Amino acid sequence: MLNLVLFGPPGAGKGTQSAKIIEKYNLLHISTGDLFRKHLSEGTALGQLAQKYMDNGNLVPDEVVIGMVGDKIKSTQGVAGIVFDGFPRTVAQAEALDVLLNDMKTPISGMVSLEVPDEELKTRLMERGKTSGRVDDQDAAKIDNRIQVYYKETLPVASFYEKQDKLAAVKGVGSIEEIFGSICGAIEKLN
Numbered sequence: 001m002l003n004l005v006l007f008g009p010p011g012a013g014k015g016t017q018s019a020k021i022i023e024k025y026n027l028l029h030i031s032t033g034d035l036f037r038k039h040l041s042e043g044t045a046l047g048q049l050a051q052k053y054m055d056n057g058n059l060v061p062d063e064v065v066i067g068m069v070g071d072k073i074k075s076t077q078g079v080a081g082i083v084f085d086g087f088p089r090t091v092a093q094a095e096a097l098d099v100l101l102n103d104m105k106t107p108i109s110g111m112v113s114l115e116v117p118d119e120e121l122k123t124r125l126m127e128r129g130k131t132s133g134r135v136d137d138q139d140a141a142k143i144d145n146r147i148q149v150y151y152k153e154t155l156p157v158a159s160f161y162e163k164q165d166k167l168a169a170v171k172g173v174g175s176i177e178e179i180f181g182s183i184c185g186a187i188e189k190l191n
């Protein structure tokens with residue numbers, strides 16, 4: 001199985017590139033942000049809990065995220081692999097994911113990290129905020145907070161995979177097709 005972690009700061013293009021990766025390699029897409037937004041739109045208790053964190057650009061607590069992803073993985077069978085988009089976002093989540101996948105004897109194949117300067121992230125997110133309706137995309141202070149949270153809580157996840165020799169960094173600035181080409185190059189080297 002090809003199990004890929006697509007990593008990067010908010011607005012790096014994880015969602016954009018995941019859609020292309022899953023199509024080309026026939027993989028299952030697990031985006032924790034999308035899962036939370038689905039719960040939110042359906043008005044579930046989980047969605048209501050997640051909303052107050054997401055709206056302010058903070059991370060949803062680890063135990064909530066890990067439980068949700070665990071349920072999703074366990075209900076999935078017969079796929080060629082999984083793209084994890086926006087997960088893991090903390091080292092505790094990465095450790096929990098290793099345990100979940102080791103139990104299933106199908107470990108993470110590699111992490112692709114999209115590298116994008118902060119100013120470009122802010123421009124992209126504010127631009128998306130004009131049409132997305134997402135509260136966390138419409139306010140410069142909330143976007144700044146998301147970027148700070150990324151540096152403090154999420155960036156250490158890259159070292160976690162680097163120590164396992166699974167990290168591939170890709171330049172995340174340029175056309176969507178160019179970036180996709182670089183990601184595919186990194187994926188081909190994993191096998």
Ligand code: B4P
Pocket residue numbers: 008009010011012013014015016017032033034036053054055057058059060061065085086087088089090093124125127128136146172173174175176179
């Ligand atoms: P996510 O939904 O994961 O969202 P994201 O980081 O904003 O976006 P992404 O990087 O996918 O950007 P996209 O492709 O859309 O998280 C939202 C919130 O959910 C978090 O803040 C947190 O509260 C919560 N959450 C999610 N997962 C969690 C977890 N594991 N633990 C705890 N909390 C969690 O691209 C952004 C924009 O850029 C788009 O408009 C796109 O069109 C544009 N773009 C993409 N590529 C481009 C390119 N090459 N050039 C120009 N623009 C480009």
